[in-house]
Amino acid sequence: MIELQAVGKAFGAIQAVDGVSLTIEHGEFVVLIGPSGSGKSTLLKMINRLVEHDRGRILFKAEDIRSFRAEDIRRRMGYAIQSTGLFPHWSVARNIATVPELLGWPAARIAARVDELLALFGLDPQAYRGRYPHQLSGGQQQRVGVARALAADPEALLMDEPFGALDPITRRTLQDELARIHRASGKTIVLVTHDIDEALHLATRIVLLDHGRIVQAGAPRQLLAQPANDFVCDFVGRSDLGLKLLGLQIVAERMRAGEPADGAAIAATMNLRDALSLFVERHVECLPVADAQGRVVGALHFADLLARPA
Amino acid sequence: MNGAPVPAPAMGQGGRGAGNIHNRVLAALLIGGVGAAIGLAFLTVAPNRLVSGTGLALRELLGPAHAILGLPFAALVLAVFVRPSRAIHAAVVVSAALLLTGLVWLAGAEAARQSGTSPSLTRVSLGGGFWTVVLFIWLMAADALQRLGMSLAQRAVAHTAVLLPSFVLLGAGALDHLSLLKEYANRDDVFRAAGLRHLQIVAATLLPSLLIGVPMGVAAARSERLATPLFAVLNVIQTVPSIALFALLIAPLSSLAVVLPGWGIRGIGLLPAVIALTLYALLPIVHGTTSGLRQVPAAAVTAATGMGMTVRQVFWRVEVPLALPVLLSALRVTTVQIVGLAVVAALIGAGGFGALVFQGLASSALDLVMLGVLPVVALAIVADASLELLTAALRGPQP
Numbered sequence: 001m002i003e004l005q006a007v008g009k010a011f012g013a014i015q016a017v018d019g020v021s022l023t024i025e026h027g028e029f030v031v032l033i034g035p036s037g038s039g040k041s042t043l044l045k046m047i048n049r050l051v052e053h054d055r056g057r058i059l060f061k062a063e064d065i066r067s068f069r070a071e072d073i074r075r076r077m078g079y080a081i082q083s084t085g086l087f088p089h090w091s092v093a094r095n096i097a098t099v100p101e102l103l104g105w106p107a108a109r110i111a112a113r114v115d116e117l118l119a120l121f122g123l124d125p126q127a128y129r130g131r132y133p134h135q136l137s138g139g140q141q142q143r144v145g146v147a148r149a150l151a152a153d154p155e156a157l158l159m160d161e162p163f164g165a166l167d168p169i170t171r172r173t174l175q176d177e178l179a180r181i182h183r184a185s186g187k188t189i190v191l192v193t194h195d196i197d198e199a200l201h202l203a204t205r206i207v208l209l210d211h212g213r214i215v216q217a218g219a220p221r222q223l224l225a226q227p228a229n230d231f232v233c234d235f236v237g238r239s240d241l242g243l244k245l246l247g248l249q250i251v252a253e254r255m256r257a258g259e260p261a262d263g264a265a266i267a268a269t270m271n272l273r274d275a276l277s278l279f280v281e282r283h284v285e286c287l288p289v290a291d292a293q294g295r296v297v298g299a300l301h302f303a304d305l306l307a308r309p310a
Numbered sequence: 311m312n313g314a315p316v317p318a319p320a321m322g323q324g325g326r327g328a329g330n331i332h333n334r335v336l337a338a339l340l341i342g343g344v345g346a347a348i349g350l351a352f353l354t355v356a357p358n359r360l361v362s363g364t365g366l367a368l369r370e371l372l373g374p375a376h377a378i379l380g381l382p383f384a385a386l387v388l389a390v391f392v393r394p395s396r397a398i399h400a401a402v403v404v405s406a407a408l409l410l411t412g413l414v415w416l417a418g419a420e421a422a423r424q425s426g427t428s429p430s431l432t433r434v435s436l437g438g439g440f441w442t443v444v445l446f447i448w449l450m451a452a453d454a455l456q457r458l459g460m461s462l463a464q465r466a467v468a469h470t471a472v473l474l475p476s477f478v479l480l481g482a483g484a485l486d487h488l489s490l491l492k493e494y495a496n497r498d499d500v501f502r503a504a505g506l507r508h509l510q511i512v513a514a515t516l517l518p519s520l521l522i523g524v525p526m527g528v529a530a531a532r533s534e535r536l537a538t539p540l541f542a543v544l545n546v547i548q549t550v551p552s553i554a555l556f557a558l559l560i561a562p563l564s565s566l567a568v569v570l571p572g573w574g575i576r577g578i579g580l581l582p583a584v585i586a587l588t589l590y591a592l593l594p595i596v597h598g599t600t601s602g603l604r605q606v607p608a609a610a611v612t613a614a615t616g617m618g619m620t621v622r623q624v625f626w627r628v629e630v631p632l633a634l635p636v637l638l639s640a641l642r643v644t645t646v647q648i649v650g651l652a653v654v655a656a657l658i659g660a661g662g663f664g665a666l667v668f669q670g671l672a673s674s675a676l677d678l679v680m681l682g683v684l685p686v687v688a689l690a691i692v693a694d695a696s697l698e699l700l701t702a703a704l705r706g707p708q709p
Contacts, residue, residue, distance in 0.1 A: 050616055075618035085613025089631045099617050148617070158616075 001026045001061065001156060001188045002047060008055030008212075009042055016042045018212035019056070024156075027186045031199040034209035035235075040192045043209070044158055047190065048074045061155070075099055078149030078157040082164040084141045086133040092118070092144050093129040099152040117147040121177065139170035146178065156188040163198065175201055196236055200224075200244060208232060221248050246305065247273035254304040255289045261299035265290035268297065276305055330391050335453050336402065337390045343446035350439030353417060355424045358431045359489075359675065365437055371420050379416070382408040386450065394457065402454035403472065410447045411475035413440070418479060421487035433489040435677050448472070462702045466695050489677045490684075497681070501666070505685060508662035511652040512689075514584045516645060519591035524637070526592070527599020537600065544593040552651055555586045556658045583660035587651055591644045598640020602633030635705045642697035649690045653682070 002024040009017040017039040024030050032040040045051040046058060049070040058065045065073050078099075086095050093114045094101075100110045115125040121143040133141055142162060149157055162178075163171040179202055182189055193199055199206050200220045207217040216228040224245050227233045237244065252268040265288040266275060278287060285302040331337055351365025372379070382405040389402050421434035451472045455465050485491055494501055530537035550558075563585075564577030575581060606629050614624045656664025663682040670678030 045616075048616060050612070071618045071620050073618075074616060079613065079616035081609060081613055081616070083607075083609040085607070085609035085611075085616075087610055087614070087628055087632075088607070098614075098619075102618055102623070145613075 001028075002190070003059040003062075004043075004047075004056065005059070006056040007043075007046060007053045007058060009039075009046060009051060009053050015212050017046065017053070020209075020212070020214055021056075022207060022214065022217065024188060024190060026188055029182050029189045029191070029202055029204045030207060031203035031205070032190065032192045032207050032209060033194065033196065033199045033235075034215075035194070037211075038209040039212035040194075040209050041160055042212075044160055044190060044192045047156075048077050048079060048158055050074075071102075075102055075152065076155050078151075078154040080142075080145050080149040080157070080159045080162045082161040084133070084145035086141055086145060086148070088133050090132075091129065092123075092131050092133070092136070095133065095144060096148045096151050098148055099154075103152055105152075113151060117151060120181070121147050138166055139174065142166060142170075142174060143177075146174075150181075150187075154187075156190065159189065159191040161192055161194070164193070164195075171198070178202065197244075197247075200236075200248060208235060221245065224248070243273050243276070246276055247271050251275050251289055251300055254307060255298040255300045256304070257298040259299040260296070261286045261288040263288060265294075265296050266300070267292075272305055275300060279305075332392060332394050333390050336386065336450055339446050339450050339453070340386060340390065343443050343450075346439050346442035346446065350442060351437030352439040352443070353420055353424070354435045354437050356433045356435075357428075359433050363433065363435065365439075366420075368439060368443070371416065376412075376416060379409065379412045382406070382412065396458060399454040399457045403451050403458075403468065406447050406451035406454070407472040407475065410444060410451075410472065411479065413443060413447070414476045414479055415484060418485035418488060421485070421489075425487045429487065433492070433677070434487060435489045436680075462699055466699060469695075490680055493675070493677045493681050497666070497678075501681065504661060504663050504665055504682070507660070508649075508652055508664075508686070508689070511580065511583060511587065511655060511660060511662050512645065512648050514580070515587040515591055515648050515652075516641075518584070518588050519595050519644065520641070522588070523592050523595030524599050527596040527637075528603065530596060531600045531603035540596065541593075544596060547589050548593050552586065552590070552654045553657060555589065556582060556655065559586055560658065578659040580660050582658055583652070583655035587648050587655065590651060591648055594640045594644045594647070595637075598637045598644075599633070602636030602640075603629055605636060606632040635701055638697060638701040638704065642694060642701065645693045645697060646690045649686060649693060653686055 004020055004022045007017060007020050008015065020039075020043060022030075032043055034040045042051055046053045047060075047065070049065060060068075060073060060076075087098075093111075096114045096117055097110045100113060105113075114129065118125040118128055123140065123143060128136075128140075128144075133144070136144065142165075146159075146162060149159070163174050166174065175198060178189075181187070182202075191202065203220055205217060206220055206223050208215045208223065210231060216223060216232050218226075223232060224236055224241060227236065249272045250268065251266060251270045251272065254272065255268065263282065263284060266278060268289050268291055275287065279285070279302050287300050288296045289298045289300055291297045347368040350367070352368040352371060353366045354363035355366060356363030385401060385405040386409065389398055389405070392398055417436060417440055424434045425432045452469070455468050460468065479485060480491075486495070526540065530540050547555075559582040560577040563575060563582050567573075567575040567577060610628055610632065611624060614628045619627065652660075652662050653664035653667055656662055656668050663686050666682030667679050670676065670680075670682060
């Protein structure tokens with residue numbers, strides 16, 4: 001879908017991105033992560049030509065992005081940023097309609113799409129369509145920002161620290177919504193963050209950058225279990241590595257199906273990190289597990305948490 | 311918590327000491343107004359235009375026939391001591407309008423009475439007392455309208471309504487014996503021509519100022535290297551006194567007129583006035599454009615570009631609408647400034663209301679000066695209010 005071939009960018013004497021090669025497949029959720037100044041944001045902006053690369057090649061659907069007009073390539077990729085960049089003088093509906101309008105969709109199709117997206121993000125179209133950005137909470141503004149990025153059903157979605165300015169609870173909710181949208185739509189998403197938990201929670205593949213180079217790229221579990229070097233270890237966190245590993249798996253993967261147990265049941269989709277927390281909190285060694293309909297389908301033993309992943 | 315004894319509210323010191331004054335602003339304005347009415351001449355009467363007149367205080371004019379004026383006055387005094395409410399504020403506005411109309415009518419009627427036997431020679435002028443009292447009454451109305459929490463447009467309408475009866479009296483000829491109107495009657499044509507010319511000067515200044523200033527401001531917002539020297543030059547121009555700037559333009563324009571005889575260029579008249587005023591107007595216009603563009607949220611521009619707007623689309627759809635309120639308030643300040651400065655342009659033969667002012671100054675005819683100044687003040691207020699309304703309408707939904 002998106003292919004970077006030995007891409008580089010220098011700002012004066014500073015090499016912001018230094019020979020990065022990366023292939024992003026259709027439907028992947030790639031998270032670019034790294035410390036400040038690692039070049040992750042520059043790398044993202046090179047994909048939609050907000051920053052022009054000065055070395056290497058970037059391909060979008062096997063075509064060099066320089067063979068398109070910059071505006072055209074941008075309209076095919078959704079773009080959402082941290083401070084939302086909502087237009088304060090436009091209503092929520094008009095904000096979401098930005099790209100469809102640029103693409104010249106008919107008004108009726110735009111209106112239907114706006115309502116569809118508002119509903120998708122849990123905002124009642126009737127109530128929110130006509131509001132202005134300053135009348136929304138921070139979380140609602142960011143929902144509209146992401147909805148706007150998705151409006152023209154783009155082929156890829158680029159997000160630059162979209163949840164960075166939100167409080168932890170709102171951030172978590174929006175991450176869950178984004179994960180749900182990714183699962184449902186299968187859209188290719190490239191997201192920049194400096195928050196490792198966000199990366200572990202959302203990514204199908206994490207690309208860890210430092211000083212403009214890729215240090216390690218791989219699935220979240222791979223980064224945690226097989227760190228390439230000390231920098232990766234330090235970045236993902238040494239002290240709670242085990243907890244992070246548990247956080248990547250859900251109860252259903254480890255439970256003993258059909259076994260009965262006492263107490264309040266936990267959901268099969270709960271991650272093992274939260275399950276561990278419940279063992280400690282309830283002072284038990286065994287928890288019943290229920291499926292989405294609330295039926296008890298098995299039990300999880302404390303010892304199951306220690307089993308090696310299959 | 312509910313059972314705890316609630317202490318009786320202590321009598322506030324302010325409440326006891328100041329009697330029961332609930333509206334200090336109104337009280338201060340009333341005291342000021344009464345002081346001006348007692349201490350300053352309400353009308354001055356002169357047997358002819360050449361001698362200076364004798365002042366008449368308001369109390370010398372008031373007779374039993376004017377007792378009706380006591381009613382709105384008493385209402386205003388009463389309003390100071392009553393707990394404020396919307397009804398009270400509305401009553402203050404109505405009382406102020408009535409009192410204002412009454413005093414204007416009184417001035418007109420007294421002027422007619424004093425003119426008596428020789429109406430063509432006697433000059434009855436409005437004194438400092440009249441203007442001060444009228445100003446204080448108008449401030450009372452303005453303050454009450456503010457307290458009513460009306461919108462900008464509603465307040466503009468209300469202000470017009472307060473002044474309307476006085477204008478009806480003016481139109482009906484009730485003030486014709488005041489020397490101000492005698493001067494007007496003598497110079498009806500001149501006054502109209504001056505008004506037209508004044509508007510011409512303002513329009514002829516604002517148009518090039520916008521055409522030159524806005525692109526300059528856009529360029530300055532884009533490039534800091536350009537902004538620094540540009541604002542340095544514009545600031546220097548602003549410090550040159552207006553009379554000096556007018557005078558400075560006479561010589562180069564005169565020589566230009568010699569070089570290009572067919573072009574209608576002259577060292578005095580409309581052209582140098584418009585050039586000088588345009589130079590003054592440039593600083594606020596350029597500054598308003600630049601700061602308007604600079605306060606556009608950077609994230610909005612980044613997002614707009616990132617979503618695929620062209621440079622032109624970003625400018626017209628995002629930057630211009632977000633910068634416009636700032637530019638319009640700069641235009642408002644500039645317009646008021648130019649309306650006032652255009653008076654001075656009369657010195658180099660540009661005409662306008664300034665011609666009346668300087669003619670009056672030269673012949674020590676204060677009423678003629680007023681005839682030039684009052685419409686300028688009115689023009690400035692109207693321009694200010696209408697541009698403020700326009701700005702508010704454009705700002706619309708923003709906080």
